[in-house]
Amino acid sequence: xxxxxxxxxxxxxxxxxxxxxxxxxxxxxxxxxxxxxxxxxxxxxxxxxxxxxxxxxxxxxxxxxxxxxxxxxxxxxxxxxxxxxxxxxxxxxxxxxxxxxxxxxxxxxxxxxxxxx
Numbered sequence: 001x002x003x004x005x006x007x008x009x010x011x012x013x014x015x016x017x018x019x020x021x022x023x024x025x026x027x028x029x030x031x032x033x034x035x036x037x038x039x040x041x042x043x044x045x046x047x048x049x050x051x052x053x054x055x056x057x058x059x060x061x062x063x064x065x066x067x068x069x070x071x072x073x074x075x076x077x078x079x080x081x082x083x084x085x086x087x088x089x090x091x092x093x094x095x096x097x098x099x100x101x102x103x104x105x106x107x108x109x110x111x112x113x114x115x116x117x
Contacts (some may be wrong), residue, residue: 008055021048033059040111068093 012030015023023030026049029038033050039045072089104112 004055008052015048022046023049030056033063036060066077 012023012027015021017026023099024036026038029035030049030052033056035056039050039053049055068089069086071082072086075089086106101112
């Protein structure tokens with residue numbers, strides 16, 4: 001993970017400097033690891049920057065899930081039994097993610113591929 005960051009930022013800087021594709025207008029999305037959200041919003045594959053979506057999904061997983069688990073842990077500290085709230089929190093997250101995935105796949109299958117659920 002740490003080995004890819006310098007190359008990722010170098011490629012973004014070079015592409016922005018050379019004005020390749022849609023890099024300049026979508027640079028903020030890529031810097032925030034939201035390339036998949038940008039592709040989802042635009043509703044189409046974005047050519048020169050399309051491959052950044054997989055890195056965005058990976059980084060969202062590594063950033064969001066630990067924060068959610070930490071929040072569940074903080075809420076669980078208030079209870080005597082810590083296993084119950086953590087298990088229920090994971091069940092709620094998993095079921096809601098699954099339901100959103102089923103819904104978005106049925107409504108917009110082309111766009112659903114790019115959403116982190």
